[in-house]
Each structure stands twice: as C-alpha cells, then as structure tokens.
Amino acid sequence: xxxxxxxxxxxxxxxxxxxxxxxxxxxxxxxxxxxxxxxxxxxxxxxxxxxxxxxxxxxxxxxxxxxxxxxxxxxxxxxxxxxxxxxxxxxxxxxxxxxxxxxxxxxxxxxxxxxxxxxxxxxxxxxxxxxxxxxxxxxxxxxxxxxxxxxxxxxxxxxxxxxxxxxxxxxxx
Numbered sequence: 001x002x003x004x005x006x007x008x009x010x011x012x013x014x015x016x017x018x019x020x021x022x023x024x025x026x027x028x029x030x031x032x033x034x035x036x037x038x039x040x041x042x043x044x045x046x047x048x049x050x051x052x053x054x055x056x057x058x059x060x061x062x063x064x065x066x067x068x069x070x071x072x073x074x075x076x077x078x079x080x081x082x083x084x085x086x087x088x089x090x091x092x093x094x095x096x097x098x099x100x101x102x103x104x105x106x107x108x109x110x111x112x113x114x115x116x117x118x119x120x121x122x123x124x125x126x127x128x129x130x131x132x133x134x135x136x137x138x139x140x141x142x143x144x145x146x147x148x149x150x151x152x153x154x155x156x157x158x159x160x161x162x163x164x165x166x167x168x169x170x171x172x173x
Contacts, residue, residue, distance in 0.1 A: 001122055002115070012040045018049060025053025034058045034144065036065045058144065067142070067172070074138040078128065082121040090117055133168075140168035 003023060005016045012020075017040040024031060033055045035041050041050075042059075050057055060068050067073065091107055098105040107113075129135055139145045140159070147156040159165040 001126070002119055012038060014040055014043055014045055017041060017043075017046055021046070021049040021053055021055070024055070025049075028053075030054045030056075032056045032058050032144075034060065034069060036060050036069060037062060068144070070135060070138040070142060070144075073142055074134055075125075075129075078134075079121060079125050082125050082128075083117055086117045086120040086124070089120070137168050140165060140170055141172065143170055146170060 005012075005019055007013070007016060031054070033041070033050055035058075037059060040046060041057075047057065065072055090113060094107050095105050136145075145159050145165070148159050148162065149155075150157045160170065
C-alpha cells in the first residue's frame with residue numbers, strides 16, 4: 001500500500017514526477033492534483049503528463065498551503081497520530097517477543113521498523129479516511145468543490161444545491 005520514489009537529490013525532479021504521474025494515472029482514471037507551487041509540477045512536461053492521465057490541476061498559491069491543502073489541513077496530523085500509535089504497538093510486540101524468547105529487549109529503529117510502522121499507519125489511516133469521508137469533507141470545507149458542472153445546462157452550479165454536499169459544509173471554523 002506504499003509506493004516510494006527516490007533519487008540522490010532532495011527534490012522531486014521531472015523524472016520522478018513523471019514516474020509518479022504514470023503510477024497515479026494507471027490507478028485513477030480521473031483525479032484532482034492539489035499541490036503547492038512545487039516547481040516540477042509547473043513544468044510543461046508535468047502539465048502534459050497530467051493532461052494525458054486526465055488529472056485536473058488545482059495549484060495552491062504561496063502562503064495558502066496551510067489553510068487550503070488537504071494534506072496540511074486534515075491528513076498529516078492524523079497520519080502522525082496513527083504512526084505514534086503504531087510505533088507503540090510495534091514496541092509492545094517486540095517486547096513480548098523478547099520475553100517469549102527470553103532475550104533482552106532491543107528495539108532499534110531501522111528501515112524495516114520504519115516501513116512496518118508506516119505501512120500499518122497508512123493502512124489504518126486509509127480505512128479511517130474512507131469510513132469518515134474525510135477527504136471529500138476536507139475539499140468542501142477548504143472551498144475546493146464549491147461548484148460542479150451541470151452537463152445538461154452546460155454551466156456550473158453550486159455544490160451546496162446538490163444532495164451529496166448537504167452534510168458537507170464549506171468554510172473553516
């Protein structure tokens with residue numbers, strides 16, 4: 001359930017960004033790309049790649065990311081909380097294993113432990129996001145789905161006039 005992309009640099013360049021778009025396009029026939037103004041996604045090749053996989057570009061301008069980007073407003077904190085919980089669970093499991101094997105408890109955080117925690121955290125978070133409809137609610141609250149196309153009239157109509165959005169208010173507290 002986790003996909004990683006890496007290279008020796010600390011940035012997302014056009015090659016990695018191309019791999020990411022290819023991967024997303026193979027899994028999602030239509031999508032919305034909500035990102036800050038990360039340079040590699042503003043390039044001509046990125047825009048062509050997003051168009052090819054039917055991805056709507058929804059950039060967030062500078063200084064607006066903390067209040068509009070769903071990752072920042074709703075997802076990151078939930079993932080951090082879940083990761084802390086999963087780390088405690090893993091520590092308890094390894095402690096129990098050490099007791100059972102009559103060895104000294106020796107918890108060292110290395111790559112396998114990090115990926116085990118990450119995998120469990122992402123799995124639990126995904127289940128929660130689906131159950132609570134978190135992403136759609138966040139998009140509405142962050143004013144990203146205020147209008148939807150009305151194919152019959154050829155015009156945009158307010159989302160809050162549609163049944164699906166009645167329980168999903170717009171705007172922050």
